[in-house]
Amino acid sequence: MELFLMTLVTGLMLGGIYALVALGWVLIYKCSGVLNLAMGELTLLGAYVSLSFYSLGMPLIIALLLSLAIGLILGILTERIFLDRLIGEPVLTVIMMTVGLSFFFRGLVEFIWGTDTRVFDPPVFSIQPVKIGFLVIGQVYLWSFLAAVVLLIVFVSFFKYTRWGLAMQATADDEMAALSLGISARFVYAAAWSIAFMAAGVGGTLLGNINGLNISVGYLGLLVLPAVVLGGLNSIPGAIVGGFLIGTLQNLSGTYLDHYFPGGVREIAPFVFMTIFLLFKPHGLWGWERIERV
Amino acid sequence: MSHMPCGVYHERYAQDHALWRSRFVRVKMLLLAVFVYLLFPLWADTYYLGVANMVGYTVLGALGVQLLIGYCGQVTLGHAAFLAVGAYTSTLLVLQVPWPNFMLRAGLAYPVSIIAAAFAAGLWSLLFGLPSARVKGFYLILTTMAAQFITVDFVITQYVSQIGGRGQAFSLPPGTIKIGVWTIDNDRRVYFLMAFLVTCLTFALVNLLRSKVGRAWIAIRDNDIAAETMGINVVRYKLLAFFVAGFMGGIAGAFWISNLAAVSPEHFPWSWSLWLVGVILIGGVGSIHGVFFGSLFMVVVMELLTLAVMSLAGVYPELLMKLNFVKESAFGLAICGFLLFEPNGIAYRWWQMKNYFNLWPFSY
Numbered sequence: 001m002e003l004f005l006m007t008l009v010t011g012l013m014l015g016g017i018y019a020l021v022a023l024g025w026v027l028i029y030k031c032s033g034v035l036n037l038a039m040g041e042l043t044l045l046g047a048y049v050s051l052s053f054y055s056l057g058m059p060l061i062i063a064l065l066l067s068l069a070i071g072l073i074l075g076i077l078t079e080r081i082f083l084d085r086l087i088g089e090p091v092l093t094v095i096m097m098t099v100g101l102s103f104f105f106r107g108l109v110e111f112i113w114g115t116d117t118r119v120f121d122p123p124v125f126s127i128q129p130v131k132i133g134f135l136v137i138g139q140v141y142l143w144s145f146l147a148a149v150v151l152l153i154v155f156v157s158f159f160k161y162t163r164w165g166l167a168m169q170a171t172a173d174d175e176m177a178a179l180s181l182g183i184s185a186r187f188v189y190a191a192a193w194s195i196a197f198m199a200a201g202v203g204g205t206l207l208g209n210i211n212g213l214n215i216s217v218g219y220l221g222l223l224v225l226p227a228v229v230l231g232g233l234n235s236i237p238g239a240i241v242g243g244f245l246i247g248t249l250q251n252l253s254g255t256y257l258d259h260y261f262p263g264g265v266r267e268i269a270p271f272v273f274m275t276i277f278l279l280f281k282p283h284g285l286w287g288w289e290r291i292e293r294v
Numbered sequence: 295m296s297h298m299p300c301g302v303y304h305e306r307y308a309q310d311h312a313l314w315r316s317r318f319v320r321v322k323m324l325l326l327a328v329f330v331y332l333l334f335p336l337w338a339d340t341y342y343l344g345v346a347n348m349v350g351y352t353v354l355g356a357l358g359v360q361l362l363i364g365y366c367g368q369v370t371l372g373h374a375a376f377l378a379v380g381a382y383t384s385t386l387l388v389l390q391v392p393w394p395n396f397m398l399r400a401g402l403a404y405p406v407s408i409i410a411a412a413f414a415a416g417l418w419s420l421l422f423g424l425p426s427a428r429v430k431g432f433y434l435i436l437t438t439m440a441a442q443f444i445t446v447d448f449v450i451t452q453y454v455s456q457i458g459g460r461g462q463a464f465s466l467p468p469g470t471i472k473i474g475v476w477t478i479d480n481d482r483r484v485y486f487l488m489a490f491l492v493t494c495l496t497f498a499l500v501n502l503l504r505s506k507v508g509r510a511w512i513a514i515r516d517n518d519i520a521a522e523t524m525g526i527n528v529v530r531y532k533l534l535a536f537f538v539a540g541f542m543g544g545i546a547g548a549f550w551i552s553n554l555a556a557v558s559p560e561h562f563p564w565s566w567s568l569w570l571v572g573v574i575l576i577g578g579v580g581s582i583h584g585v586f587f588g589s590l591f592m593v594v595v596m597e598l599l600t601l602a603v604m605s606l607a608g609v610y611p612e613l614l615m616k617l618n619f620v621k622e623s624a625f626g627l628a629i630c631g632f633l634l635f636e637p638n639g640i641a642y643r644w645w646q647m648k649n650y651f652n653l654w655p656f657s658y
């Protein structure tokens with residue numbers, strides 16, 4: 001029982017990070033209809049940028065803020081250069097554009113930072129675990145979770161209460177109506193990409209703090225895809241719930257199924273679960289079911 | 295359909311339905327065959343043969359992807375999984391099965407294993423095509439991605455690789471791959487096997503696409519609901535498309551082991567699935583020509599890039615170490631560039647050129 005609870009809590013904390021990255025993904029999809037397969041690479045890029053700043057001797061907060069700024073710029077640039085002209089193109093075109101971007105970014109990251117595992121040195125969080133009741137939790141997990149939750153709240157309230165956020169919501173709801181109300185759709189798209197870059201960067205930094213940073217963090221960034229699919233592609237609460245769900249599921253399967261299927265069951269469990277889930281609920285938990293007409 | 299050239303008039307329906315409808319095309323195909331089967335292998339050295347084999351392998355893999363994406367509209371991002379299934383089935387059959395002596399002597403083990411591999415990969419692909427009955431679009435893309443991770447990263451890496459206690463990679467001792475009396479042990483022989491398989495599969499696919507099945511696939515691609523109202527069993531044809539694509543992938547994988555000294559899961563990463571999709575995008579979606587153009591373009595560009603990096607290596611030695619990363623970035627940029635500036639792919643340009651000359655000199 002204790003093991004179960006421990007696994008559950010750690011999974012939830014890990015899930016917080018996924019939820020953050022998934023939020024960025026869903027924002028892009030809701031606002032501009034782009035299905036982004038480059039999320040893993042965005043995580044990598046942000047993580048490496050903040051690692052570089054951190055290695056220069058800055059405190060993590062400053063490094064994170066700087067990487068957020070760079071994420072902002074990169075987001076706007078990516079949207080302007082690559083995706084702006086593809087608005088209204090078929091799904092495959094847009095997806096493959098993000099695939100092309102993912103290859104490009106991955107090559108770039110490997111070119112600049114190499115493929116060796118890098119760690120945040122000196123360690124940001126002390127390795128002394130925290131005891132809450134009978135639960136023993138690594139500090140990394142706890143702080144990552146808190147940071148992720150704070151950012152989630154920031155992003156969601158930005159989306160709900162600020163002028164720009166409302167503009168994004170309007171565009172997501174009905175692009176034509178939003179345009180006629182004087183909202184600049186291009187601005188909204190750029191904003192969505194920037195937020196995605198920033199969320200992914202923070203997520204990547206936190207993930208990099210847990211296990212060190214190498215290319216496989218990009219794979220963890222890919223795990224947001226099952227998360228958003230479980231939640232339903234165009235639902236922000238869905239993405240957050242999906243993120244937590246995937247984190248928990250991953251940890252539980254790592255603990256309990258590894259015994260029966262030794263090897264990488266932890267890595268693929270989310271995908272297996274997603275495939276089976278989709279057979280029963282093809283639109284995820286809260287995704288829109290479109291009624292199609294010929 | 296492009297226009298017929300000036301001065302070609304068909305008098306019978308059979309002429310109109312023929313695969314090659316004018317004498318010019320027939321002569322062109324004959325010349326192409328002579329070039330592929332005679333002139334090129336006579337002229338080329340090992341390096342060019344190696345490049346050609348790479349092109350052929352890409353074509354074999356991309357044909358299935360083209361069928362799924364370009365003709366049936368089912369986007370797949372996990373095709374390398376089926377290549378892997380084919381390669382592993384074939385390897386296991388060749389290495390582990392105690393073949394009766396007469397079959398070994400006749401060199402039948404490998405050909406039989408290719409067919410078995412094709413069916414195994416086809417059925418495996420069918421399994422992962424099942425969600426296509428319920429889900430569409432991005433959700434389907436994710437299930438094909440799941441196919442990749444489940445097959446290659448889990449089943450093959452963790453379980454299949456354990457068979458026979460050979461460790462991570464299955465080594466293929468020279469001389470294991472035999473067809474009839476020929477041992478496929480050098481690039482030239484691999485080349486002929488490749489040319490034969492590419493010819494067969496291309497013919498099969500082209501003719502399949504001209505038949506009822508192909509038309510049903512195209513109808514599903516264009517509008518699946520409309521297709522259903524016209525009496526096409528959408529689920530069955532989608533699954534058939536998955537099966538055929540997996541079948542071709544299996545053949546591609548089984549072919550590729552003839553070119554490898556050892557088979558390991560690293561030969562079939564997710565990026566290879568994406569690469570195949572990139573190839574058909576660059577070549578042109580929904581065109582068999584596109585498969586060939588895309589494969590040629592990508593492989594040749596990557597080779598040129600390698601040469602360029604090699605020549606720069608004297609000045610920047612560290613560049614050589616990072617060759618793969620440069621290639622990765624270049625591939626990504628190539629996809630982005632094509633999508634932005636040439637969204638219909640190379641095949642469309644080819645089609646335009648052909649049409650221009652078909653009506654020449656009286657084009658509009």
